[in-house]
Amino acid sequence: xxxxxxxxxxxxxxxxxxxxxxxxxxxxxxxxxxxxxxxxxxxxxxxxxxxxxxxxxxxxxxxxxxxxxxxxxxxxxxxxxxxxxxxxxxxxxxxxxxxxxxxxxxxxxxxxxxxxxxxxxxxxxxxxxxxxxxxxxxxxxxxxxxxxxxxxxxxxxxxxxxxxxxxxxxxxxxxxxxxxxxxxxxxxxxxxxxxxxxxxxxxxxxxxxxxxxxxxxxxxxxxxxxxxxxxxxxxxxxxxxxxxxxxxxxxxxxxxxxxxxxxxxxxxxxxxxxxxxxxxxxxxxxxxxxxxxxxxxxxxxxxxxxxxxxxxxxx
Numbered sequence: 001x002x003x004x005x006x007x008x009x010x011x012x013x014x015x016x017x018x019x020x021x022x023x024x025x026x027x028x029x030x031x032x033x034x035x036x037x038x039x040x041x042x043x044x045x046x047x048x049x050x051x052x053x054x055x056x057x058x059x060x061x062x063x064x065x066x067x068x069x070x071x072x073x074x075x076x077x078x079x080x081x082x083x084x085x086x087x088x089x090x091x092x093x094x095x096x097x098x099x100x101x102x103x104x105x106x107x108x109x110x111x112x113x114x115x116x117x118x119x120x121x122x123x124x125x126x127x128x129x130x131x132x133x134x135x136x137x138x139x140x141x142x143x144x145x146x147x148x149x150x151x152x153x154x155x156x157x158x159x160x161x162x163x164x165x166x167x168x169x170x171x172x173x174x175x176x177x178x179x180x181x182x183x184x185x186x187x188x189x190x191x192x193x194x195x196x197x198x199x200x201x202x203x204x205x206x207x208x209x210x211x212x213x214x215x216x217x218x219x220x221x222x223x224x225x226x227x228x229x230x231x232x233x234x235x236x237x238x239x240x241x242x243x244x245x246x247x248x249x250x251x252x253x254x255x256x257x258x259x260x261x262x263x264x265x266x267x268x269x270x271x272x273x274x275x276x277x278x279x280x281x282x283x284x285x286x287x288x289x290x291x292x293x294x295x296x297x298x299x300x301x302x303x304x305x306x307x308x309x310x311x312x313x314x315x
Contacts, residue, residue: 001052005042005059008067013037015066016059018074026077031055057084061092070096075114075301082298091116102144103151106201111147114301118144121293125259128291130252132281133261134238135295138302142235145259146195149231158257159213159229163192165236166219166244189216192235219244228253237262237277239269245276 007013017024017035024035031051036043042059046052061080065072083089098119101110113119118140124131125148133141149161165188196205196214208214219240234240234248237260252258262277269275284290300306 001046001049003044003046003052003055005056007040007042007063012063012066013042015072016062018072023072023074023077026074030081054081054084057089061089065096068096070099079115079301086298095119103147103199105198111199113144114140115299117293117295117299122148124291124293129257129289131259131291131293132277132284133259133293133295134264134277134281136263136265136297136300138300138306139295140301141261141295142191142233143195145233145261146192147199149233150196150199152231153213158231158255160231161214162227162230162232163189163216164219164222164232164234165189166239186216192216219248222248222251225251226253227251227256230256232256232258234258234260235262238264238267238275240276241269241273242276242279245280249280
């Protein structure tokens with residue numbers, strides 16, 4: 001079966017297929033096919049009717065996005081393909097209608113939410129003083145929180161960013177690593193550093209850390225403090241105990257925001273210990289000022305292989 005998709009101009013094809021055909025290669029990988037362009041059409045050979053229908057719809061929505069002036073990325077291809085295959089394509093227009101830049105990277109690249117739930121999450125970050133966000137790896141829950149924190153620091157809405165996580169080993173032993181507790185835990189905070197480096201650059205991140213405008217510390221360092229005028233992010237919160245979670249939540253000061261992220265399917269606590277994140281989500285439901293966001297496998301915007309891995313492990 002050969003699918004023929006009409007295009008208005010070559011710039012649409014360039015946008016859909018991406019720089020160096022990265023999007024084109026991804027579509028070919030997903031549909032196990034080869035794509036060719038001849039004159040004003042895209043030609044694709046497919047082995048079954050279902051793939052034909054799915055790819056036809058995918059190209060339709062990608063062309064609409066291109067006509068709206070949206071730069072199409074790998075993650076757009078992955079997510080829109082999921083929506084098409086799940087009969088949820090009625091949501092697709094909401095993505096580019098609500099796609100607003102949250103922040104720009106150090107290299108001036110725009111950062112924006114890429115899925116329906118990411119759009120809702122970003123809105124929640126702007127309307128709630130306390131947000132609990134749970135979901136699998138690759139859904140952007142921690143990254144978007146760091147980006148939002150940087151944006152609010154740049155616009156003087158807060159005076160300080162505090163990033164923290166519990167000192168719980170995922171099968172490793174921190175005790176054998178050199179240095180004090182902070183030095184031992186720094187490698188575990190690498191995703192937070194990466195997000196800061198992407199938005200602020202390495203030099204500015206280090207300068208702000210020296211001035212203690214950005215603080216990265218283990219959760220134990222939060223005890224006894226009241227955090228005013230700060231944007232506080234607790235990552236890997238599934239590894240907090242009930243007591244640690246209560247301690248952290250009661251640190252919230254005036255003109256501050258707290259975002260708590262984690263994946264309750266990846267708890268590294270002893271078996272008898274209940275996850276503080278799970279307890280918090282259960283106990284804090286229904287409080288208007290608190291936002292609770294739950295990402296699903298559908299929202300994973302990494303390499304398609306990541307979703308397959310998550311699905312296999314859940315089974």
